[in-house]
Amino acid sequence: MARPKKVDSGKALERLEDSFWKLLEENQYQMITIKLLTSEAKINHNSFYYYFSNIDEMARVFFYKRLKFEMLPDFTENLRTMLETINDKDSGNYKNWMRITLFTCRGSEYLVSIFKEALRNRWAIFNPEIDITKLENNQLYLLDFLESGIIKLIAKSRENNTLEPMFFFVNSPLAKAVNDIIKTWDNSQSVI
DSSP, rough: OOOGGGGGTTTTHHHHHHHHHHHHHHGGGGOOOOOOHHHHHHHOHHHHHOOOOOHHHHHHHHHHHHHHOOSSSSSHHHHHHHHHOOOOOEEEEHHHHHHHGGGSSSHHHHHHHHHHHHHOOOOOOHHHTGGGGGGGGGHHHHHHHHHHHHHHHHHHHHTTTTTTTHHHHHTSSSHHHHHHHHHHHTTTTTOO
């Protein structure tokens, strides 16, 4: 593909990203097309293909670009820390949070899978003693259940424009119990 003009110096990519987030705010993911994106960004479709091969690739790149929070070893403390960080609506963290949470509520299994992948990857980084590829099926079911529940809470928080469901979970006995169970995992024993 032809390169964007040198004088552009990444402005096309910036406009494309801004347009993607704007369109995702207003539409279901499946409704966003390359034609719609490039029209909104006021760029040529060749500029899109210079940077990305398809919309799914672009969505993944923009998601990980905006994902700023790091998970801490204690799942409960991580959520509490994350919520305190994003609770300031004037912060850049809040804007990033509002963008990435669109992946939880725009009717796309693909976007949810990216969010779930990020949760699992962040969790694995801070739990290096646990090799996710060696977890037993029942442990994977529990982990999937946990991730799905967190994603649902995030979606509800976004839909209602409040972090209250997330704070409720963090302060609940369930969050502590989940954290305690995960801390007992190693690759040689079952938890259920």
